Amino acid sequence: MxxxxxxxxxxxxxxxxxxxxxxxxxxxxxxxxxxxxxxxxxxxxxxxxxxxxxxxxxxxxxxxxxxxxxxxxxxxxxxxxxxxxxxxxxxxxxxxxxxxxxxxxxxxxxxxxxxxxxxxxxxxxxxxxxxxxxxxxxxxxxxxxxxxxxxxxxxxxxxxxxxxxxxxxxxxxxxxxxxxxxxxxxxxxxxxxxxxxxxxxxxxxxxxxxxxxxxxxxxxxxxxxxxxxxxxxxxxxxxxxxxxxEARRNATAMAIRDRCSGLAFQAFTTDDANRTYAFRGGQYFRLDSKRDGWHSWPLNHTWQELAGPVDSAFSWDKKLYLIQGSKVYIYRVGQGYTLVQGYPRGLEEELGITGADATFTCPHSAELFVIKGNSLRRVDLNLSPRSERLEGPIPHAQVDSAMCNADGVHLFHGATFHRYASVAELTASPKPSPPQNVTAVLFGCPH
The missing domain is CATH 2.110.10.10 (Hemopexin-like domain)
Structure with missing residues (x-):
């Protein structure tokens, strides 16, 4: 050979x-x-x-x-x-x-x-x-x-x-x-x-x-x-x-696939194996470890049932929840990703919510947090049927996506994000925390 x-x-x-x-x-x-x-x-x-x-x-x-x-x-x-x-x-x-x-x-x-x-x-x-x-x-x-x-x-x-x-x-x-x-x-x-x-x-x-x-x-x-x-x-x-x-000739398509382009992401989440996912257009970026770095893939390469961008995402109980419009897709995470039988289903039927600007769960928690405008709502995923209740206002008029991991709660808007140590700190804060650059801090891109 x-x-x-x-x-x-x-x-x-x-x-x-x-x-x-x-x-x-x-x-x-x-x-x-x-x-x-x-x-x-x-x-x-x-x-x-x-x-x-x-x-x-x-x-x-x-x-x-x-x-x-x-x-x-x-x-x-x-x-x-x-x-x-x-x-x-x-x-x-x-x-x-x-x-x-x-x-x-x-x-x-x-x-x-x-x-x-x-x-x-x-x-x-x-x-x-x-x-x-x-x-x-x-x-x-x-x-x-x-x-x-x-x-x-x-x-x-x-x-x-x-x-x-x-x-x-x-x-x-x-x-x-x-x-x-x-x-x-x-x-x-x-x-x-x-x-x-x-x-x-x-x-x-x-x-x-x-x-x-x-x-x-x-x-x-x-x-x-x-x-x-x-x-x-x-x-x-x-x-x-x-x-x-052929799509490479389109500058917009290239920017979507470039983690350093500064374009906004529609969704972020971290799964039970501490892998981080960032969704933009028809692509997602995955970070397994800082040593191995971020890698970009087409959505339908991994989740063949998806058509179009992901609006929000969260992880719970070794499953990845991907929300598109009024529907939610649930994938078991193991050797690859397997769509749970019977999905997608309606958001209200599955989660008791009618829509969301962003969703997130924190590690080892069954509480789903839903952001709509400047309000934060909570859903107990252990309950059936599920329903949302108001948690309180947040110091942001609008966010594109959100994520919670060991470093705290991250709220994303455009090319910046705001970090809070906990949900309690987020709801108690009278004003947004200092903005940080998404591509520089999270993706290691040059300023």
Whole structure:
């Protein structure tokens, strides 16, 4: 699976369906995701990136959440910038590599946040950028029974594979290695084979077959309908290509997809796993952690039943409530999002309200707060039927959206937001708290 040597720059955007949003996804430094500054690509570099024989030998996240792309003797760190020689960072290895993976497993501090690079029969393990003592080792000694000359590898978390596991691909075989038990199981997945690279990203698993890719379920090997896709339409920035690339020519559409544009968001919420969602037009931005950064997706990529923008949102009892007009959609949050049977339903039927400018729930609370104009209302979600009661006035004539998390209550209006330590502080405040810039404070954009 070792590819030809690449000497030219290549930028990828792992934001499925949004190849045109390269700068607005995993971005620069700090809150801007540790992925380096943007680099202009010349025609030769673009031709190399978008060639039919493209693809990568291996893809993985490093211990800092930076995506690494390996091809031949080179590696691209993050989504921008030129290729670097592999041995400039890992001098013990003369590329190419066969496979790569990161183990992110806090319960096993000896291997937690280690990056493994596989070549032939051997494996190198790095922690903090340094080769761990005793490496390289034979792959079969490190992971008993796993063969050499692998095609690709990826870590599988317990919520997806029942136990912390590693998946190794070789030809048509998949080898499951249980990290805790040291047990190896061999499976055959006809739908997932010949993976030149594999990666887990934003809770989804991808198998790359050179310029094609497919998404798969890591416990069963099932592949959703419609795959494979061409990576150049989804993951790479290629001229004249891309999922809905015609829309990229519209400046308004581009601004909607740019988290730093300053355009108002219609809704914010945080779910039980501390993921933050920001909704604007037909897009949503999701933050899993500040390390991995904000990522933008089309609404119907995740919630296929939705048509049009989300007006307000909140989370409760491992479910995500998305409100559009007079209807509410309820999705179970787990391995993906599943629409609860019988939904959407009317707002008044489900929540006992007739409308809302903004809605929010606070962590570990069954109380839904509804903002209409300058009034705050409360709904007890544990009751049935539900009804709203007036909580009191707020020092804002109008808000676009609201969110409550561990940092307090946030009310959004245009390009600014106001923070309050609690609902009680909000209703007791005689005037708005000092405004803060949404893009600078929450999205890490330059002032």
């Amino acid at each position: 070792r590819g030809a040597v690449a000497t030219l720059s290549l930028a990828w955007a792992l934001a499925l369906g949004l190849a045109h949003s390269l700068p607005g996804k995993p971005g620069e430094a700090g809150l801007r995701f540790h992925h380096g500054a943007g680099t202009h690509l010349n025609d030769t570099e673009v031709a190399s990136r978008c060639a039919d024989e493209g693809g990568f030998d291996a893809v993985t996240l490093d211990e800092h959440g930076v995506m690494l792309f390996f091809r031949g003797d080179h590696v691209w760190k993050g989504f921008h910038g030129p290729a670097q020689l592999i041995n400039a960072t890992w001098p013990e290895i003369q590329g190419p590599v066969d496979a790569a993976l990161r183990i992110h497993h806090k319960e096993a501090p000896g291997v937690h946040d280690s990056v493994y690079l596989f070549q032939g029969m051997r494996v190198w393990a790095y922690a903090g950028g340094r080769l761990r003592p005793g490496y390289p080792r034979l792959i079969g000694d490190e992971f008993k029974g796993v063969p050499g000359d692998l095609d690709s590898a990826v870590e599988c978390h317990p919520e997806d594979c029942t136990a912390e596991s590693l998946l190794f691909f070789k030809g048509g075989d998949v080898f499951f290695y249980d990290l805790g038990l040291g047990v190896l199981k061999r499976r055959s997945w006809p739908a997932v084979s010949s993976c030149s690279a594999a990666v887990r990203w934003l809770e989804r698993y991808y198998c790359f077959q050179r310029v094609l890719f497919l998404r798969f379920q890591p416990a069963t090997g099932q592949v959703p309908p419609g795959y494979p896709h061409d990576a150049r339409d989804y993951f790479m920035a290629c001229p004249g290509r891309g999922h809905g690339h």
